[in-house]
Amino acid sequence: MNSSVDGSIVRSVLKLTNISTKLIAVILTNAFRALATQKFELVNAILQKMCHFIARFQAQFSSGQDQKAIEIQAGKCMYQMSKLLMKIQASYPMECRQHLQEFLQLYWEILEANGNADTKIGIVTVRFFTNVLDCELYRTQCGPRTSKVMQKVISANGQVELSDEMIAQAQYTISQFFNMPSQSSDVSRLETLLQRVVLQLMRRSANDLEAWRKDPESFFHLSNNLTAEESIRVAAENLFLTMLQRYPAICIPEFQKLIVQIPEKLQYIINTHPTSSLESFEMSLEMDSILLALGLGSFILYQHIDFEPLYTSAFYPLFARPYAYHIGSLVWEGAVLPLVFNRSIWLIGRWLGQLVPSHWPFLYQSVMTNSFGIEEAASTSNLEDIALKLQTTSLIECMAADWSFQLDHLKPYLPMILHGLYSLLMTTGTLESKQKILCTLETIAKVLGPSIIVYLPQLCTPLATLWARPSDDSNLVRGSILRFLKQILLCVNELLSDDTEYEMDAIQHKLLPLQEMCLQGVQSAVNAKPADPYLLENGLALWYQLILSVKDYSDQLAAIFPHALEIVQLEYEHGLTILGIIEKYLKLDGSERFWDVYHAPILSICITPMIKNVKSQVSIALAHLLERILEHLQIRGMIFSSFSNELVEPTQRLVACCVEYSENHEDKEPESVIISYLHVFALLVLFLDQCDWVYVSVLNSDSKVLTQLVDLMLDKFPSGHAQCINTNSSSVWYPWQLRKKLWASALISLLAWRIPGCVDRVGDIKRIANDILKETQSDDHQQQQIRGTKWEKVTRFDLKSCLDRNGKSLRNQ
Incomplete structure (x- = not known):
């Protein structure tokens, strides 16, 4: 093809090429094994021709065409062919071993030519490099280098014998390619690839910033749920982790060069605040991508990086600044996006294990003040950025669940944390956010243990309002509330079962509002028509804990018990919990009245039919x-x-x-x-x-x-x-x-x-x-x-x- 040829002819040829590529993709994807078994030379020829065809496309259309339609059509052809080769290599690495050099060179040229890799073909390219570097058959030897041990593997040709020599050949091809210097610098391609992955491919795009501005809440959840097929950033994250795992001797020292720049870059961002310039804008985006890489690789880098000095020199000065969330923020279409502070909060959650507990009280104070605001700073706090609040919620959950958590550090800030979490819970619009906040509250309740009795009013009072709100997902939210109440009762029952002398009468008095709320929740869960499995399961678990927290058999408990018999009549799925509930009823003061009324249906409906018709665990109960x-x-x-x-x-x-x-x-x-x-x-x-x-x-x-x-x-x-x-x-x-x-x-x-x-x-x-x-x-x-x-x-x-x-x-x- 030549650009001087008539545009309509070029478009027709490109359209035909695109259709042919799809047809070849269907044939090779579904019949590769049969073709490779019968006529493997044909498969080799197809792969070679496609590789050359993509290279010619890359050379001809890399600079773009004047006609937009031709450029779009050429992009589609490039995408279809490169995606096909990527899939074949991932599915049949043995057969593609002899084409590795060509494939690597081809995809490297595509990566070099596409300055903006946030495209479909960019995603395919990154996924290809991830597949190659992570392929077991390209890097696992059966024995010592001199060994001739054969290993049988299943390939498209059936069962073949894989020797150390074949593996070494693939390893040599990959190593030779990545050890060569890149065209743009004297460093190796592997080091160049790492730099590009971190500083360019993992960088937030304009689309990311626009999505954050439009709907911060949806952006937060979408960012955590994207796949490598949808997002160049997620594909780059996978490639980055693969490089650290497979080539630590080269990639970790190279990445450490970026890490040592963090304090200097952060200090520059702090010093230039609040002035905004293109340089500070780019610096904030670059800092965000480096911190993202540092957090993602925390597990691999744990033994190679001492995070404590980095926190002290870089992040403590940031968190100590008044209105720290403004530092490193980006102004995008009139909205202030706290880019660096948001990413720093996320990063701290990934490296908590290396932070001594003495830093935690300061973190509680700083992140809550900057994310949720306090009364005296309410007019200037970033209350509208729900993404930042949800990120802070995640950090609080990580801190409460961490092995080095200390309750005494949390208690002074707990009223502020509970106020912020419940304020967010009442304003958030998505089910994911509500469940995340309730899960964080549940984790906090768990670590409070018996001391939860002091915080019962602040923990429980807002739940009634949330329960009463109608919505399409109200039952799922209510199920989470029931689970949260169960955790609260678990802590309360731990207090009630303690041998230490407490003012039990005073405690029982404090528990009355909680028990009343739990009783209403159980009633709604077991009485729902039609029954909601998620609501019912959590309702029964709460019912069991509720009985443990009361002393006397009451009319309210008597009123809800028939529902247990109705449930067990329908199915035995919840039989274990219901048997436990009946057993706890019999331990209550005044249980004589309960047994006199319900002994016949308990024996005839519940116990007798269950024998030999339930699992062993239920039979023992x-x-x-x-x-x-x-x-x-x-x-x-x-x-x-x-x-x-x-x-x-x-x-x-x-x-x-x-x-x-x-x-x-x-x-x-x-x-x-x-x-x-x-x-x-x-x-x-x-x-x-x-x-x-x-x-x-x-x-x-x-x-x-x-x-x-x-x-x-x-x-x-x-x-x-x-x-x-x-x-x-x-x-x-x-x-x-x-x-x-x-x-x-x-x-x-x-x-x-x-x-x-x-x-x-x-x-x-x-x-x-x-x-x-x-x-x-x-x-x-x-x-x-x-x-x-x-x-x-x-x-x-x-x-x-x-x-x-x-x-x-x-x-x-």
Whole structure:
């Protein structure tokens, strides 16, 4: 093609070339394996011709054409062909190995020719270099350099043998290319590429600044969610990290040359403020890109850079300045964009691990004052820049979640932080922003721990207003609120469970508004029509924590409980949480009223249908709930009443599962579930020591079943700490020492029934009984070991007397 040729002919040829390129792309993309297997020389020819064609295009259209239409059409052809080669190299690096030199030279010329790389072909070029430098087959040797070990890899030609020599050849091609000096300087191409990536490709474009000006909030979230296919900056970030990882000996020292310039450049920006010039404008953009690279590479550079001196010499002077957010800011279309301060806040969050905690109080003060403003500076603070506020929110979250966080440093600034976060929460418009702020508040609540009681009014009061606001995503926001309230209650419950003496009455009084809010949230979550899965899950988790924070069974708790039965009737997905909720209801003062009303549906709707129809974790929690029910009935003296008849069906199903396990059925329950079921059976035998009911009603007078249960208990009898079981639902452990005593007591009680199958096992049971009776632990130590758990009440049943009594019966037999 020649520019003197008629423009219409050129456009027609370019259009035809573009269509042909798309057709070749479809063929090679979808049939590369078949073509490479049958006629690999054809594939080689196509790749070579395309490479030469792109080079000719680059030479002819690099300076542009007078006719805009021709330039656009030529750009499309260049983009399609370069994208195709990039994809083929990424998918078939083995086959493209012999074309590496040509490909590298071609894409380097494209990069050199495109001064403005923020184009589609620029993105493709950067992605190509990333693929080549990061390719495992180009840099991983099977053995020593002299080794001839062969490695089998899957390629387009099928399974081929890859030798060290082939890898070394690819490495040599890449190294030779990047070690050559670039045309514009005497330094190597690799160093030139690093400089260009950091200072040009990672630089904010005019489109970025315009997007920031128009909608700072959307710009903040979009900047964090772009992909390498959409953004030249993200593609350059990936290339920069790849270069640091794959060529640290060259790239890290080269990047350090840029880092040492940061204090000088920042000082220049500070000194020239508030005057604005093209030089200061360019300096701010350059500083932004260097700081971006420094933050991105923090993990790789952690052992190579001491951030503490850099912070002291460069960033402390910046943060210490009045209205620091104005320094290094850009005026774009009438809007002030705090470019350098915004990026500095982000960078601090990436390097927190190297900042000593003594710097943190100053950071709290500076970033909050400059981002959210304070009352005396409200008229001049940058309140309208939501992007800066969201960046500060991210920093606060990073600081609260960091391993070196110290609560005493945060407390003096917490009222200001909470005020700023809630002010932003009430004005922000996107779901992403609301969830980010609520997540930060949740992290703060977590680190406050029991001291959260002091900040409850400031933490909770604004939530009611936010909950009531209608919007398209209101349920998602409300789900985040429920999760936040759950975290608050977790901290409160930590305070309530502390052994230290607190003014519990005063604390309970402070909790009333919080508990009322949580109760309303739970009611809305479980009563939503149609049910929202996200809202329901968080609502149930909050419900569980709410019960832990109250002492008494109330009408409000009674009113919402039927929803739990409705949920479990529909599905067992939330069965684990609901079982925990029921178990905690039974621990409340006044739970007698709860059980009297709801015992029948709990047993018939919740417990009985679940047995053998849920996961093992839920089954263990179910057994734990049955133990709580037995304990509840025993304490009330109702274990022999008509209530015991309602336990027949669930206990029969438990026994059936144990029998199936004993008979080694294919669909048997896991061992951990069987052990928890046997524990329920042991408690049942102890609490209902009347042989008639257990043997007749539960076992249907089947001595074979009883024998199988006894054999199982002997086989699974706890022998040490390793056989503890955790329900994972309420973190309640079965103390192994106590379980040994309970199981031994149950076995001895079974002997008293004089059932033939039990009498035949007298020897084994007697050996176990003697071992238990020889235990050297004192009663006081046993009480201390289990204090604070449900076993404390069980221990009052006086297990030692039970052992002595039944041991005597055993010796008499």
